[in-house]
Amino acid sequence: MPDKASEKSKMSVAVFCQSALRDEIAPPSLGSVKKRIGKAAARLGWSFTRTRDVWYADPKISIRGDELRRVEDVSGIIYQARQEIRKNDDAIARAEALLGSQDPHLLGEIVAALLQMVGIQNRTGA
Numbered sequence: 001m002p003d004k005a006s007e008k009s010k011m012s013v014a015v016f017c018q019s020a021l022r023d024e025i026a027p028p029s030l031g032s033v034k035k036r037i038g039k040a041a042a043r044l045g046w047s048f049t050r051t052r053d054v055w056y057a058d059p060k061i062s063i064r065g066d067e068l069r070r071v072e073d074v075s076g077i078i079y080q081a082r083q084e085i086r087k088n089d090d091a092i093a094r095a096e097a098l099l100g101s102q103d104p105h106l107l108g109e110i111v112a113a114l115l116q117m118v119g120i121q122n123r124t125g126a
Contacts, residue, residue, distance in 0.1 A: 016079050017071045018057040024075035043074050091118070 022028075025043055026036035033055075041051035046067075053061045063071075072078055092114055 013063045013068060013079065014054065014057045014059075014061060016077075017054050017063055017068065020071050020075040020077050021051070021055050024077060025071070044070055 021040045022036075026040035028036070030036045030039050037052050037055050038048060040046075040055070041048045044051065046054075054063070068079060092111060095110065095114055
C-alpha cells in the first residue's frame with residue numbers, strides 16, 4: 001500500500017487509529033460493524049476487545065508506540081506527528097554527519113539550535 005500522510009495533523013493518536021481502522025483497515029464494504037471489527041482485529045493481530053476499544057476511541061485507552069506503528073503499517077497511512085518527528089530527526093542526523101565530531105560542545109550547541117528552530121525540545125539533553 002502506498003504511504004499516505006494523515007489528512008488531519010492535529011488529530012489525537014486514538015482518533016487517528018480509529019479513522020485508520022474504519023476507513024482503511026476495515027472499510028464499510030466489509031459489512032456490519034461487528035464483522036469489520038473482527039477483520040481489523042485479525043489484520044492487526046489484536047484481540048476483538050482491544051480493537052473494539054480503538055474502533056470507538058474509548059477515552060480510557062492508550063495507544064502504545066508499537067500499536068501505532070502496526071496501524072500505520074497495515075493501513076498505509078502515516079500519523080502526521082510521527083512523520084514530522086522522523087523528518088526532524090533525519091535533518092539533525094544529516095547536520096551531525098556534516099559537522100563530524102570535531103568539537104562535541106559545538107556540535108551540541110548546533111543540535112540544540114536546530115531543535116529550537118524546528119520548535120521541539122532538545123530530547124538529547126545537549
